[in-house]
Amino acid sequence: MPQLDFTLPHWAYWLGLIVFPIIAATLARRPKPKERRYFLALGYFILVTGGILGLHRLYLKSLIGLLYIPVFICILFANSQGHDARSVVSDMSNLVRQAERTLERETERVASAEKELPAMRQKLTEAEDGSFAKRRAERDVKRAEQRIEQGTSRIQEAEASLETARPAEEKALDDLRFWNNVGKYAFWLLLAGVLIDAVLLPGLVRKSNRNLPPDPELSEAEKKLKAIEDAERKDDASHVSTGWTGWIDRLSLMCGEFVSYWAVIAVIVYYFEVMSRYVFGSPTNWAHEAMYLMFGMQYLIAGSYAMLTEAHVRVDIFYAPLSRRRKAVVDLLTSVFFFIFAGTLLVTSWVFAFDAIAVPSGNALVSDWARGEIGFVEMLGNWNLSQWSDPNIRWGEISFNEWEVPLWPMKWVMVLGGLLLVLQGISKFAQDIRALMGRA
Structure with missing residues (x-):
């Protein structure tokens, strides 16, 4: 059997996580054809x-x-x-x-x-x-x-x-x-x-x-069932609030939709891994690591989306029957625990991210700055294209596996996930205040 000897370049991995969701979202928003x-x-x-x-x-x-x-x-x-x-x-x-x-x-x-x-x-x-x-x-x-x-x-x-x-x-x-x-x-x-x-x-x-047959006509019962399903289906956009909190909700919505397309990347990558391993006898050294890093980032970024759409697991025995105002009171009282968690996540992620850039093996200007060896102005003044293109320049922490993918981007995604979660918590807090004051 022919052998496959392909290792995904690091730049292609990170670029794919950005470009693929953009293309997929563009295709998903195209108007659907009237006929199959x-x-x-x-x-x-x-x-x-x-x-x-x-x-x-x-x-x-x-x-x-x-x-x-x-x-x-x-x-x-x-x-x-x-x-x-x-x-x-x-x-x-x-x-x-x-x-x-x-x-x-x-x-x-x-x-x-x-x-x-x-x-x-x-x-x-x-x-x-x-x-x-x-x-x-x-x-x-x-x-x-x-x-x-x-x-x-x-x-x-x-x-x-x-x-x-x-x-x-x-x-x-x-x-x-x-x-x-x-x-x-x-x-x-x-x-x-x-x-x-x-x-x-x-x-x-x-x-x-x-040779496509014409679409069959729906019966009256099927039409009624479809109407009921459409009425019960709640679009994600309906969760977006009005006022200044709306832009936070739209940001969480956009980020959640963006990373949702990463699941398609996982299907393609694991399909390639299975084919490489069992058909060509050439298991990869990057597929599993690339995907578990991707799923970790997806989990963090999608946290604010899950909070916006109320997709988190919650015990609704006592909460569900409450009125909107009483729910707001409960949410306001329990929000202190949320902000303790979200704030800790954000601060800890910030420390992790800086540590990832400041590792001793990092020889980039940004690594020198993160270690306190040079100032911020000096870093910007000495910046040039080689900081991005020179393969000998290492920005920071890399994985210990054979693939040696840089880990500092993932650590900064943790910061982004924590920040989105805090912002969504602020939006939810403001909406609960509105509900308590009878403005929602």
Whole structure:
């Protein structure tokens, strides 16, 4: 099977977290077509991300997509068998090396003992009975005989191991080559199908759109049910308050929507990881770390959005039946605990962020400033493009894993999340005051 050797650049990771949500939000805000139809751009997107599974064909309701699945399963099975054969090759190779080392070592030791044994026996014969020399000669002869006996036994075991391990190693190598070829040819077959479909896709989309049946008419019961669902569905924009607190609510809403599209990035990255690991036998060293860092940032930034839309878990046994004014009283009394938490989060995140930039390994101007080695004005005066473009310049803390992604941006996102949460708390506090005064 072909190998994948791709490591996501750090700049592409951070740029993707910014650019992808902007593109996704723009596409999501497009007006929906009045009639159902297939789109060529979406077809190519599915072709790139899931072409070897035939998902582009299944998107167009083409049963030919089912032909891709058994070939793909064949690749998975071949890789599984190849992995087993590779393990056997490794085990047998180790066994052969150990047996060869044992033969080399014990053959020399036995030959040396056999060469020295006649002289030792001669000394034993010539030594006076009961003397120290006699006892020493007996001990030397006994040790030499034991060495010969043990060495001979080990040589026989090593020779027996070689007789079984070498054929097993050769057979496993043959199996490994066979299953590698099976997986390789199956992959080339799938790739050929994907390339052919890449050329045919515009025509397939046009054909599928021509064959689309008209949208079925909804029954009266279905129309009533849809009307009830639309009435019960509360749009996020309805949570935005009036007055000066409205801009805080809109900021929380925008940030929550922005990071929500990161979930799509996770699907794409983990799909790539699974394909790299199980199809190409090339697990990545960056996918898991990139995603758990992303989810941590998403959790922090979405906190203000969850507070705005009242999505946090809350015990409503006593709270839900209260009037708006009484709810405001309860919220005002409990807000002190919220601000203790949010303020602690903001201050602690600020300390973490500065520590991440000020680590001793940081050699950028901003790191020197964070450590107090230069002033803020001096930092700005010496700033140039190399601070951004020079790969030898390190701004601050990096991960300890092989990917070595910079961690200081994530620490500053913690500050942003804490700040958004505090601002949303201020907005909620002001709205509760309005409700208490009868202005809401």
